[in-house]
Amino acid sequence: MAHTVSLSVYTAQVFPTVSGCNRGYYERAINDFCLAKFKLDMGGLDRGLYCSWTDTMEIYEGLTNCTYQVALRMDCFWPNQIVDRFFMSIHRIYFHDCAVTGRLLQEPPNSILAPFIGVPVLVTLIMTALVVWRSKRTEGVL
Structure with missing residues (x-):
């Protein structure tokens, strides 16, 4: 039983390098490319519109697509823990005052x-x- 556990730990450590994904570079890339563009686009909006889905949807979709495209080019899985933390950070900074229902799609x-x-x-x-x-x-x- 102990042998199986060490084998699964070994597999988990080897698997990310087999995929070719450098997690550190990926994290830097989405911050340098995706986050920079997102900040620029959100900066063009009035702060009062941050909770308006119709006004932020295109910008948010662009950010999501950017993280996906970078992952594809860097041979990383998407979504992943880095992307999850990245979007949690985005929500804490830009959308923390928004009501949950304010971000839902409308009829x-x-x-x-x-x-x-x-x-x-x-x-x-x-x-x-x-x-x-x-x-x-x-x-x-x-």
Whole structure:
């Protein structure tokens, strides 16, 4: 049993180097590239808009994509503990005053929602009318 534990510890220590990921370089890269761009973009926003998902969504998605792209180029797994700590830090600095519900997606506008409701209702009505019309038409044939 002790042999199995030491083998799993050995495997856990070897695995990150096999993947080719240098965690220190990865952490520096996301701080130098991704965080720098994020700070610049967030600096262009009024601080009162930090909790507005519609105003920060594109910037936040850019940050997420940046950490992913850097991970791909550096042969690192994504997401990982470094990314988790990175985003926890981002949230503590930029979004700590935001209510949890303030960051959730909101309902789409009526111009988008109406077709998704109206079209199925219309198709149902048309199909019902078609079935009734077809059944009345075949009554005389039988």
